[in-house]
Amino acid sequence: MKYADEFRDPALAKKVLARIDETLARMPMPEGRPLHVMEVCGGHTHSIFRYGLQKLVPDSIEFVHGPGCPVCVLPMGRVDDCVTLAEHPGVIFTTFGDAMRVPGSRGSLLDAKARGADVRMVYSPLDALELARGNPDREVVFFALGFETTMPSTALTLLQAADEGIGNFSMLCQHITIIPTLKALLSDPHCLIDGFIGPGHVSMVIGNAGYRFIPERHGKPFVVAGFEPLDLLQSLWMVLAQLAGGRAAVENQYARVVPEDGNPAALRAIAEVYEDRESCDWRGLGAIDRSGVRIRAAYADLDAERRFGLVPADVADPEICQCGEVVRGRLKPFQCRAFGRECTPATPLGALMVSSEGACAAYHQYGATDGATDRGASDRSATDRGAPARG
Amino acid sequence: MCLGIPGRITEIIDADRFLAWVEVSGVRRKVNVTCVAEPGRLDDLVGAWVLLHVGFAMSVIDEAEAARTLEVLDALGEVQDELAAMRESARP
Numbered sequence: 106m107k108y109a110d111e112f113r114d115p116a117l118a119k120k121v122l123a124r125i126d127e128t129l130a131r132m133p134m135p136e137g138r139p140l141h142v143m144e145v146c147g148g149h150t151h152s153i154f155r156y157g158l159q160k161l162v163p164d165s166i167e168f169v170h171g172p173g174c175p176v177c178v179l180p181m182g183r184v185d186d187c188v189t190l191a192e193h194p195g196v197i198f199t200t201f202g203d204a205m206r207v208p209g210s211r212g213s214l215l216d217a218k219a220r221g222a223d224v225r226m227v228y229s230p231l232d233a234l235e236l237a238r239g240n241p242d243r244e245v246v247f248f249a250l251g252f253e254t255t256m257p258s259t260a261l262t263l264l265q266a267a268d269e270g271i272g273n274f275s276m277l278c279q280h281i282t283i284i285p286t287l288k289a290l291l292s293d294p295h296c297l298i299d300g301f302i303g304p305g306h307v308s309m310v311i312g313n314a315g316y317r318f319i320p321e322r323h324g325k326p327f328v329v330a331g332f333e334p335l336d337l338l339q340s341l342w343m344v345l346a347q348l349a350g351g352r353a354a355v356e357n358q359y360a361r362v363v364p365e366d367g368n369p370a371a372l373r374a375i376a377e378v379y380e381d382r383e384s385c386d387w388r389g390l391g392a393i394d395r396s397g398v399r400i401r402a403a404y405a406d407l408d409a410e411r412r413f414g415l416v417p418a419d420v421a422d423p424e425i426c427q428c429g430e431v432v433r434g435r436l437k438p439f440q441c442r443a444f445g446r447e448c449t450p451a452t453p454l455g456a457l458m459v460s461s462e463g464a465c466a467a468y469h470q471y472g473a474t475d476g477a478t479d480r481g482a483s484d485r486s487a488t489d490r491g492a493p494a495r496g
Numbered sequence: 497m498c499l500g501i502p503g504r505i506t507e508i509i510d511a512d513r514f515l516a517w518v519e520v521s522g523v524r525r526k527v528n529v530t531c532v533a534e535p536g537r538l539d540d541l542v543g544a545w546v547l548l549h550v551g552f553a554m555s556v557i558d559e560a561e562a563a564r565t566l567e568v569l570d571a572l573g574e575v576q577d578e579l580a581a582m583r584e585s586a587r588p
């Protein structure tokens with residue numbers, strides 16, 4: 106078996122897989138479809154593909170890849186906002202590398218750079234701040250992107266800038282939050298998700314209490330998981346054990362990193378700098394109430410939106426894209442009509458094809474080469490599963 | 497950007513700004529330790545393994561956890577990407 110050479114402890118993996126089999130045998134299964142377990146986080150999606158976990162687990166379980174990759178849900182209009190700021194005279198526009206290739210209606214940030222804009226990839230918002238210190242005659246804008254995992258770092262950077270009175274630094278805030286997104290997914294009457302593998306690093310910041318509505322109101326298990334393949338298998342088993350026992354709860358498989366109450370210093374910084382936006386746009390999912398944050402008025406000078414009088418662009422996804430269906434778990438990437446044709450990693454239409462954590466890029470990368478992916482990425486056609494009906 | 501990479505705190509640079517040197521797979525990087533520090537006891541962090549997210553230490557982990565996490569990141573092809581991003585950061 107393949108896992109023998111991939112797992113640090115193959116014997117343990119075998120044991121967990123045996124437990125999964127045993128639990129499956131004594132639990133109620135959904136009628137006419139596999140059990141759907143959604144891994145919310147893009148990092149988990151990446152791990153699942155890399156280790157071929159879908160192939161290791163029984164056919165009656167299907168991983169549904171969730172919306173938890175901030176680059177993948179970046180709407181085209183927001184990319185246009187970035188390009189607008191990047192092309193503003195005197196601006197150095199800084200961003201995490203992943204966001205550079207996401208297409209907007211006027212191309213990506215990389216295209217803007219090729220046209221002459223000063224766009225720079227940074228590893229950390231601290232590096233953007235350093236650029237501002239070193240270039241007092243330029244305006245340095247940082248694109249603050251991500252879920253709660255990166256929010257503390259941008260908040261602390263902004264506080265540092267405020268503290269030092271750095272006058273030429275600002276942030277374009279595109280932070281999004283996981284709980285409203287899960288609420289939106291679960292309130293969809295077509296939602297056929299039976300249980301969740303929860304995000305490890307978001308939870309490290311926010312803690313676990315916020316997820317309780319999922320078991321309490323929707324009756325679905327939610328297990329916060331680590332990123333090792335064994336973590337994911339164990340978490341899957343914990344989801345199944347809850348279903349088999351007829352219970353639903355928030356459980357923490359990743360307690361070695363995720364404290365129940367999150368990280369207090371990080372939460373303080375977030376609360377100091379950010380407040381909810383009434384609504385935030387998601388690629389493929391549309392607008393979701395209170396699913397994003399903006400910079401508080403007290404830090405207006407450091408808010409690029411206010412500083413540059415930015416009017417946010419509103420751009421519809423290209424007609425052919427089915428990113429929304431994929432993000433909701435209703436379509437597998439290869440069932441999108443653009444997959445591998447109009448949309449490839451070299452010519453991405455949607456952000457899911459850009460980031461290594463995007464489901465479409467993962468299918469393209471692993472599906473095409475060794476089949477160690479979701480079973481069937483190669484052996485199922487786009488039509489034989491009555492795709493939209495699955496939602 | 498979403499996966500944390502383990503590193504080891506080697507020195508506190510600036511206690512007021514919560515800045516420390518962290519070594520990540522042989523690369524030295526300035527890191528903010530606000531989220532893992534107890535005020536006034538920054539020196540206790542020297543030698544500790546931490547999970548780094550975009551230049552911020554977000555969690556103290558033990559050495560075995562650090563080694564396992566590096567192994568997974570290596571398999572995912574993320575270690576080289578992160579180190580490259582650290583090295584190339586902010587270049588025009």
Ligand code: SF4
Nearest residue numbers: 428441448455457465
């Ligand atoms: S293949 Fe391209 S267009 Fe289709 S869902 Fe994936 S990223 Fe979107």
